[in-house]
Amino acid sequence: MLGGRNFxxxxxxxxxxxxxxxxxxxxxxxxxxxxxxxxxxxxxxxRMDPLIDEFSHxxxxxxxxxxxxxxxxxxxxxxxxDLAIYATVDLIKDNELIINFVPVSQIPDNPHPxxxxxxxxxxxxxxxxxxxxxxxxxxxxxxxxxxxxxxxMFEQVVRRARILSLLLKEKKTPVVEPSELCFSCKYYQRCxxxxxxxxxxxxxxxxxxxx
Numbered sequence: 001m002l003g004g005r006n007f008x009x010x011x012x013x014x015x016x017x018x019x020x021x022x023x024x025x026x027x028x029x030x031x032x033x034x035x036x037x038x039x040x041x042x043x044x045x046x047r048m049d050p051l052i053d054e055f056s057h058x059x060x061x062x063x064x065x066x067x068x069x070x071x072x073x074x075x076x077x078x079x080x081x082d083l084a085i086y087a088t089v090d091l092i093k094d095n096e097l098i099i100n101f102v103p104v105s106q107i108p109d110n111p112h113p114x115x116x117x118x119x120x121x122x123x124x125x126x127x128x129x130x131x132x133x134x135x136x137x138x139x140x141x142x143x144x145x146x147x148x149x150x151x152x153m154f155e156q157v158v159r160r161a162r163i164l165s166l167l168l169k170e171k172k173t174p175v176v177e178p179s180e181l182c183f184s185c186k187y188y189q190r191c192x193x194x195x196x197x198x199x200x201x202x203x204x205x206x207x208x209x210x211x
Contacts, residue, residue, distance in 0.1 A: 026086065028168045030077075033087040033125070036160040037117040038181075040167070040174035045187045047168060060103075067101060078125040085161050087118075087125040098122050098131040107135055111145045119147045121157045 026032060035043035045051070067073075068090050075088040091099040100119050102112075111133050119131045129149060136142035167174055176191050185191075 026084075028165055029082055030084040030086060031161040031165055033085060033118055033121045033157060033161075036157055036164055037114040037121070039177045039179070039185070040160065040164055041176060041191060042185060042187060043164060044167060044174050045190065048171065051186050064103070067103075071101070074126075076125050080158060080161075083162060083165055085121070085125065085158065087122045089122045089126060092126070092128070096128055096130060098126060098128050099134060100132070101134045101136060104135045104137060107137060107141055107143050111135075111147070116147060117153060117157055120150050120153045123147070123149050124154045 035046075068088065071091045073088055073090050074092065075086055078085045078087065089098050090101050093099060098119065100115070100122065102115055115133050119133050123129065123131045131147040131149070132144050133147060134142055134144045164174070182188055182191065
């Protein structure tokens with residue numbers, strides 16, 4: 001803190017503001033593939049009643065957006081009746097190969113399901129036959145996975161897009177989708193807070209405890 005000003009807090013607030021400005025912004029008939037390859041409740045809350053991003057999430061969002069701009073990332077629309085599905089690819093090589101880059105702390109043995117769904121959807125939205133996911137760490141380690149185009153997988157994305165669009169219009173919260181990602185989600189308490197309170201009451205009254 002210098003001169004009575006907390007510069008660390010000022011920097012965090014500015015980065016959070018930047019992250020908010022580069023967020024997704026579509027009407028209820030427009031759904032981005034990112035929104036349907038992650039938890040639907042997360043996407044719903046981000047649209048209907050968003051919390052302020054934590055600094056770490058804001059920094060990650062800015063980094064990903066900057067990477068896409070450096071690689072000339074492209075967003076395209078895919079129309080199905082009155083629904084528009086949007087997808088953004090990081091890089092298209094030789095006008096035929098889609099490549100998406102995913103920053104990670106540790107190189108995975110297999111691609112993450114959400115990244116598979118995302119890149120497969122990109123192949124349909126951009127009408128390409130080949131796709132790669134490249135995971136990389138801050139130390140420069142990386143691994144690439146070749147993705148086979150799957151119509152069935154894309155149909156699941158379309159189905160989830162229709163459901164999310166409908167729930168947004170009707171202002172109905174999607175069902176809970178439990179996963180390990182819940183622990184780091186900023187909406188954890190909205191999904192599991194009541195359950196934790198109930199467990200606390202059980203402890204208070206000694207219900208379920210072993211003698």
